[in-house]
Amino acid sequence: METEIPTAWPVLRRMPDLAALDGPTRAAVVAAVDRLRESRDVFTDRYLALVRLHVPSYAGLSDGELRSSARRFMDVMLSELSSLRVPDAALREMLREYARERAARGIPLDDLALGYKLGSRAMLSLLDEVAVDVALPSDFLLAVHDSTWEFANEAAAIFAGVQHELALERVHFDAERRSAFAAGVLSGIIPAERINHDAQVFGLTPQSHYVALAARFASADEGDTVRRAVASAVGVPADRLLITRVGAVIGFIVSRVPESVGDHLVAVGPPLPLDQLAHGFEEALLTLETARRFAMSGVVRLVDLGPRPLVLSQTRTAEGLTARHLAALKTAGRSSTEIEGTTRLYLECDQDVGEVARRLAVHPNTVRYRVNRFQQLTALDLRRTEDLVISWWLLNRRRE
Template sequence: MRQEGWDSVVDLIERVVGEDDLLPSVVTGVRTTVREVAGLAPADIAGHTRALLAAATRALAAGRGPTEAELSFVAELGDTRARQGVPIEAVLGAIHVSERAIWSRAREAAAEAGIEARLLLDVRELYDDWAEAVRARLIRAHRAADTGRREADDRNLTILRRLLEGGSAAALAAAEAGLPVTGGLWVLVARPGDAGLEQALRDRPQGLTGHLDGLLVGVLPQAPGTRAGVAAGLAGPAEPEELGAARRLALCALTAAESTGRTGVVHVADVAVLAAVADRADLSAVLTERHRPAWAALGSHAEPVALAVRAWLEAGREVAAAAERLFVHPNTVRNRVQRFAEVTGIDPYDTFGALNAWWLCRAWLVAAEGVEGAG
C-alpha cells in the first residue's frame, strides 16, 4: 500500500505527535469531553495515549497492521480500564476524541507543507484498519475483565453487607475478606460521584468498597489519609462486631461535614457535636417550634438573619470573616446578630447559647430551602 510520498506523510505525523503541546491538549480534551474518565489521573491518560500514538506511528511507517505485542498492550489497557470501572463506551470515546484532535492537526500541517490531501487520506485509511483491529482487541479484553470484575464486585458487596450488619456474622465476613479481626477496622462513607476517591479506595491493597443504599462505603484496615475534594465521613477503629454502629457514625460525620461545608475525610470525633445535632431531628423540631414566633417576627429578614448568625458563628465570631463570606458590610452582620438575640432570647456569645443559635439557624435555613424546592 506504500507509495511515493508516503514517508513524507509519516514524517509529518511523527512531527505532529512530537509537538510539546499536543499530548496535554489531548488529555485535557479527553477529560473534559468524556465524563467517565475525568477522575483518572492525567498521567494515566497521557501514558496510555503516548503509547498508542507511538505504536500507530510505527505501524504507519512500516505500512502494516498491529503486531501481537501492540495488541497485548491494548489488552492490558482494556483490562486496566475495566478494573477502574470505566465503561468500554467511555474508553472508545476517549480514543475517538484523541484521534480527532491528532488528525485535525495533521490535516492542518499537511496543508501547510503542501502534501496532497489524497496521500494523507491513504495514510488515514491504513490507520483506520490498524485502529479497527486495536478496538476489537480492546473490546474483548475489557469485556473479559469486566465480567471477572463484576463477579468479584458481587462477592465483595455480599461480604460488605455482612460486615456492616455487625455481630458474629461480621467477624466471619472479615476473616473471609482477609481483613484483620483484631486491632480495629475503619468505615468510610461518601456520596458517589468522585471517581478519584472511589479508585483510591479500590486500589488499596486491603479493604472492601461498594455502593450501598446510594452511598459509597468502604471498610478499611487502616485509616485513609486526608484527601482534598469532596466530603467523606470516617469512623473507627472498631471491631468487626461494631461495624454497623461505625457505619452510622461515619454517615453522621458526612452529614455534619456537608452541613458546614467541610471537605476531605472527616472523622466523626472531629465533628462530634455537629454529628449529634444532625442526628436529633426530634430535638431540632422542638427547637424550631419553640422559636416559631421569632421566625415570624423577623419576616422577610428571617433568612438573611439566619445566614448572618450561622456564618458569624462558623467564622469563630469574626465579624469581618462572616461579612466577607456573605458579601455584606461588617455592620450588617453585627446588626443581624443583635436582631437575632433580641427576637429569640438566645445569647450567641454564651457557649451553649451559641450551639442553640447555630442549630436553630441551620434548621430554619433547611426548612426554608425545603419550602423553596417545593415551590
C-alpha cells in the first residue's frame, strides 16, 4: 500500500527591503515601474474588459469612471512597487472611503472586492510581461505576486468591514425612525393625517386597532429580555418592534396583547386606532404605576386592578386624611410599622385573621392585637364601610 505524501504549501514570499537589493535587481525594479507607467492605457483597457465581463453591477458606471479608477489603482500599485513599501494605514483608509463612495452609488461591496482582485490580476499579468523584458528576478517577481494577493485579500476584508458598518448604520437609522414614530403616536403629538400616512412605512394599517404597552426596566439587560418576550408573544422580530422611551417609561405599539412576559411587569392599554392610541397609552401608564405600587407582575390591564388606581388619585385629600388619621401611628414607636403592615395585609386578605397570621408567621392573637391598635390610634372603625375604604386607600398610598 502506497503512503500518501502530504503536499506542503509554498512559503509566502515577503517583499524585500529596497536597500537590501543588489544593483542589477534595483535597476530592474526601476525599469519595470517605468515600463508599467508607459503601459497605463493597456492596463486600463484590460481592467475595463474584465469588470464589464465579470461585474454586472458596474453597468451603472461609465467607461470614463472605470478608467479613472483603474489609473488610481495603478498609481497606488506602482508607488508601492517602486518603494517596496508595505501598505500603510493611509492606504487602508483610502480604501474605506472608496468603499463608502461606491456603496452610496449602489455598488455591492462584494462586487467591489471582486473588482479589486480583477485589477490585481490585470496588473500582475502586465508585470509578468514586463518582467521578461527587464530581467526581473523570478524570486522577486513571486514576492510581488504574494504581496499583491495578500493585500487584495486584506482589501476584501476592509470592504466587508465597511459593509458591516453600513448595515449597522442602516439598522440604527431604522430604529431611530421607528422610535420617533412610536413616540409621536403614544404622546399624541403627531396629527392623525400624518400618522395614517406614515403607518404604512412601518407595516401598519391605519384602519386597524393596536395596543399600547408600558413598562419600566431596572437595567438594559432586563429591557432587552422584556423586548424579546413581547416580540415573541406578538410574533414580530425584536428589531422590528415599534418601541420608544417616553420619560422614564418604555412604550410599545403592538398588534395584540402579549399573553406572557415572564415575571416582568407590562401594562396594557385598550385596542384603539393609531390616531387614538395616545389615550390607550395614558391608560397603560396609570395601570403600570398602580401595578408597580402593588408589586404586581406579568401582563396587567386596568380591569385587573379593581379599585387600586384610586390609590394614586387625589393627593391633597390623601394628605389631609393621613394627617388626621395616620399621624397618631407614630406614637406607637417602632411597632407602628408592624401595626400598619399587618392592618394593610388584613384588608388585602379580606379580614381573614388566620391567613394573615400564616403569612406573617405570627399567632392570630398578635394579628388581632395589631389591628385593634390601628383602630384605636387612627379612630378608624374597620367594621364601618367608609372607614374600611379610607383605611385601605391611605395604607396603600403609603406603601413603596
